[in-house]
Amino acid sequence: MAEAAGAAPDAVEFRRPFPALTAEQRLHLEVYGYVVVPGTLSLDETGCILEALQRLKRDLLAARDRSGDAPVRVRGANLLKEEPHHVYLGAIVEADPVIAAYASHPRLVGMAEELMGSEARIVEVNAHVNRRDPDQDLSAPATFGFHRGTDVPFGTHRDGGLFHCTFVKTLTNLTELGPDDGGTTVIAGSHKLAQPAEELIACAYRDRSLIHQVVAPAGSTLLFGETLIHATGQVRSDRERAIVICGYAPTMYQSWDDGELSDAFVADLPDRYRRLFLGRRHWNRGARRRSLADPVEEGTFPLPDWPAKRGKS
């Protein structure tokens, strides 16, 4: 049976906007493979998530100090990288209610679905807190850990003349990002290019105008599809950078986070969030289609309250 275009097929609907991007934002995404949307979080929301991450980081480092070399988990989260200047926190979705709220933020989910061209489920939630690397020679031309999370032939399709990618991320900076503050770097336009990543990266190092970097006020979200070649930027200032990341994929895909949701968290999930958090054993992709002539769905979609109460929208 044909799928309906546009509308979410959810019976008990988790309300999110569609289209969630303005036509200009969608066009930017089409051309460069990424878009930065300012003000997705209010100052208060940004501050709450930052506090939650700092608390989690402290608790994880304290647990690691107690455990010696044994791997640690705190409220489901783990340490994916731990260096004096860079802590990478994994599987953080249950670590604080405000992080689960971030992953289910209606506008961010709507933005991800628009780029995916399908209904979304959460596949990973993590965060980076980093500072300048004391071993880096800042007078040399910067190099980055460029990578992509899926390949162009397998991970992308076109629909209605627009580019879509099955693996999508929202990266929200919780601290201000000026030009020296290590915002994410990307190779603009690489989201559509099936050439080997090494060749594209070598070209971009020869012509650095191809490397774009996020410079944005705190509470802004970088949206991209994982075929876009990207990397953590180089912090040159004295400021600490903190970003929270949610990865989304179609509902029939698996989670690739290195953690399992706890039974208690799953038992408490209201029906309207089950597909977003748990996916679905069904191959209907819940198509999402727009054209550039469709206006953005306006409206205020704040960070939801969490724990999400049953019956509340």
Ligand SMILES: O=C(O)CCC(=O)C(=O)O
């Ligand atoms: O740290 C960043 O800005 C980029 C994070 C990243 O590379 C990723 O999520 O795959």
